[in-house]
Amino acid sequence: MSKSAELAALIRNRAGDEAPEFGLILGSGLGHLSERIDGTAIPYSDLPGFPHAGVSGHVPQLVIGQLEGRRVAVFGGRSHYYESGRADAMRLPLEVLAALGCDRLILTNAAGSLRADIPPGGLMLLNDHIAFAGTNPLIGEPTDARFVPMTDAHDLGLRQALAAAAAAEGVDLPEGVYCWFSGPSFETPAEIRAARVLGADAVGMSTVPEIILGRFLGLRCAAISVITNMGAGLSDESISHDHTKAMAPLGATKLEAVLRRFLREG
Numbered sequence: 001m002s003k004s005a006e007l008a009a010l011i012r013n014r015a016g017d018e019a020p021e022f023g024l025i026l027g028s029g030l031g032h033l034s035e036r037i038d039g040t041a042i043p044y045s046d047l048p049g050f051p052h053a054g055v056s057g058h059v060p061q062l063v064i065g066q067l068e069g070r071r072v073a074v075f076g077g078r079s080h081y082y083e084s085g086r087a088d089a090m091r092l093p094l095e096v097l098a099a100l101g102c103d104r105l106i107l108t109n110a111a112g113s114l115r116a117d118i119p120p121g122g123l124m125l126l127n128d129h130i131a132f133a134g135t136n137p138l139i140g141e142p143t144d145a146r147f148v149p150m151t152d153a154h155d156l157g158l159r160q161a162l163a164a165a166a167a168a169e170g171v172d173l174p175e176g177v178y179c180w181f182s183g184p185s186f187e188t189p190a191e192i193r194a195a196r197v198l199g200a201d202a203v204g205m206s207t208v209p210e211i212i213l214g215r216f217l218g219l220r221c222a223a224i225s226v227i228t229n230m231g232a233g234l235s236d237e238s239i240s241h242d243h244t245k246a247m248a249p250l251g252a253t254k255l256e257a258v259l260r261r262f263l264r265e266g
């Protein structure tokens with residue numbers, strides 16, 4: 001049995017057989033939604049091969065249960081490329097999600113904005129991305145399945161449902177392009193200017209490898225950024241991980257309202 005099939009069996013034993021309809025991956029400062037699900041929490045430490053999610057602001061547990069009447073699998077934390085140098089750090093968790101029978105993935109992250117009209121505290125729905133980190137989670141994958149088309153990486157149907165949920169909640173949800181930097185250092189002002197020239201609207205250190213892996217595994221994907229700061233050099237505020245964690249809850253309240261409405265009606 002493959003490792004993902006083994007882990008899926010272990011999870012079914014503890015959380016029941018019903019397949020999750022949605023997988024949710026929660027970003028920095030956003031992991032606490034996983035604590036509000038009516039279901040079974042499984043610490044990553046019980047799931048051999050799952051990342052230890054060593055970044056503060058993440059909650060390293062998988063919760064399977066009901067949120068707004070939908071069966072969800074919520075990952076309270078993720079592993080980033082910058083933690084291990086491995087862009088495929090989230091491959092096993094996503095393989096397990098697919099092995100559980102789930103086919104839709106919603107990702108969230110904290111990000112820096114490049115647009116004055118998307119200020120800190122706001123949200124941005126990703127309509128595309130730029131993999132600027134210079135690597136790919138499918139490097140080393142030996143099969144032809146590695147040649148994943150990325151044209152529909154950000155699923156139109158999911159985006160429309162998220163946009164409708166945001167409108168119904170009265171939450172502003174502009175769309176934009178997310179540029180993946182490796183981190184862990186933040187960008188320089190020159191890198192932020194370069195990202196703008198390339199067509200980015202926000203920058204961050206996650207999500208893109210998971211979307212690539214998600215598409216590889218046949219999952220429909222969509223992602224929302226919680227904007228915690230303006231990109232380096234675009235404002236006088238300081239940029240730090242503490243600032244990210246302090247600002248994330250501002251957007252997280254709106255994000256939770258959008259996600260709950262999306263699940264109820266999507």
Ligand code: HPA
Nearest residue numbers: 110111112203204205244
């Ligand atoms: N850059 C990269 N990642 C981030 C930022 C940023 O400005 N803010 C939150 N995550």
